[in-house]
Amino acid sequence: MRRGPIRTATAIGAAALLLGSLTATARAADAPGGVDVKTTLTTDVKALAPGRTVIVAVGADVVSGSLPALGVTIPLPRGVTYVESLSHPARCTPTPDGRTLACRTRDSEQQVGEQVRLKLGKDVPAGTTLAFTATADLGDAVDTRPEDNTATATVDVRTGNDVGVEWKAPTGSVRPGEKVRTELVVTNHGPGRIESFVVHLSLYGDYGDYWPGGYDKACWADPGSLVCDLYDGLAPGESYALPFTWTFPQKAAGTTFRVPAGLYPADILDPETANDGDDLVLRIAKGPKPTPTPTPTTGPPSPKPTATPTPTASTTAPAPSATPTGGSGSGTGGELADTGSGSTAAAAGLAGALILAGGLALLVRPRKVSGRPRA
CATH class of the missing domain: 2.60.40.1530 (ntegrin, alpha v. Chain A, domain 4)
Incomplete structure (x- = not known):
């Protein structure tokens, strides 16, 4: 039997809280000078090629009065998509369909300030003008100067050199x-x-x-x-x-x-x-440090080639041996035997060596065979 009054009291308390909240909002709106919210919107560039990104800065400030909450919405033009917020924590996020940015204050803040990066699609044709519009969301409050609740910015789509x-x-x-x-x-x-x-x-x-x-x-x-x-x-x-x-x-x-x-x-x-x-x-390759070229160990010096003595040419013929004239010619004196091919080759080699070494002509005496001079 006592449960009904308890429920009634709870309902009355909830209604009172809601009424108090609404009253506070109404008082803010009816405060001297009312509520005035100003919205701003700028872009970092005025012209952009397809496929590039643009940074959009949005702001909303309560100039006079106060609000329990403040928001800004920005519909995205066709071909433009959200990339990221440059503020942390982010106050602007895309809606589930990705076609609108919704920005909200936190706690009892009386302003919104955010920079977001947006991207143009490659299929956006050159010559297009993209219009961005930011609109303040005051809830149930009425702005005394609604003309500055909205801000716009435009970007021309153009192409240059690659x-x-x-x-x-x-x-x-x-x-x-x-x-x-x-x-x-x-x-x-x-x-x-x-x-x-x-x-x-x-x-x-x-x-x-x-x-x-x-x-x-x-x-x-x-x-x-x-x-x-x-x-x-x-x-x-x-x-x-x-x-x-x-x-x-x-x-x-x-x-x-x-x-x-x-x-x-x-x-x-x-x-x-x-x-x-x-x-x-x-x-950069990883490996041992380069080692210097090894130096040969100390030891006995290598034998150096010695120069071959240069034969000296003589201007006088060797003296004849004691073999009598008309003898057998078997001696090894100054005369060469008729058939001694080895002796002839030795003489020719000696003559060549003398000519090469000194550039002198070798005098060869006529040889005697059987008492007659040999031509």
């Missing part, structure tokens, strides 16, 4: 102490001419050990980076190669060295985003 960046480097690993030559090639893929370009290289690791030993004169150093700017221009199809030389210390053995490089700043009208940057990747 400029690509690519590293040319040796394949495989490199060794400490080895000079490694690389090139950063910038190519204008068209359709029009570009008058200048800037590329930025990010250098990691120890500043002194990993700094390139040589680079193009168009580059200048900044702490931890190199910036290369060219103003000669590139016609469609032309390329410019920036040379870089690297030498790695022994302590880098077994590591991987990376140098990200890309156009700077990113060309928002470049229709091809995939080739705007490239990473140089050099794998």
Whole structure:
């Protein structure tokens, strides 16, 4: 029998709480000056190529009065999708269908401030104007100046030249102490001419050990980076190669060295985003330190070849032997036997040696055979 009054009291208490909440909201709306909410919306670029991203900054502030909650909604144009929030924690999230961003304050905050990254689809045609509109959500409150509850921003879809960046480097690993030559090639893929370009290289690791030993004169150093700017221009199809030389210390053995490089700043009208940057990747071989060439052990010196004495030519003929004239000729004196082929060859060799050594003519006396001079 007592359960009915308890339920009635509970219902009355809940009603009182609800009435109190509504009364507080009404008082905020009816406060002197009322409630005035101002909404802002900006984009980081005014023109963009298909496939690129745009950063949209949205804000809503309670200028006068107060609200228990404040929100902002942003319908996304066709072909635009949500990528991420740049604030943590995020106050703007996409709705389940992905076509609207809903932003809400937390606790009793009286303002919303958020930056979100949005992406244009590659199928969004050039010449399209994308309109972004942010509208404040005040709940049941009535704004005394509703004209600033909404903010808009537009982005034109346009395309420019496709400029690509690519590293040319040796394949495989490199060794400490080895000079490694690389090139950063910038190519204008068209359709029009570009008058200048800037590329930025990010250098990691120890500043002194990993700094390139040589680079193009168009580059200048900044702490931890190199910036290369060219103003000669590139016609469609032309390329410019920036040379870089690297030498790695022994302590880098077994590591991987990376140098990200890309156009700077990113060309928002470049229709091809995939080739705007490239990473140089050099794998430094791990192994023992190179050993010096071994020095030969000390020992007895190798025998040196000795020069062969040069025969000296004589201007006088050897004296004849004591063999009588008309003898058998079997002696070994100054005369040669008629049939002594070995003796003849020896004489010829001696004559040749004398001629080669001194360049002198050898005098040969007429030989006697049977008492007659032999021609």
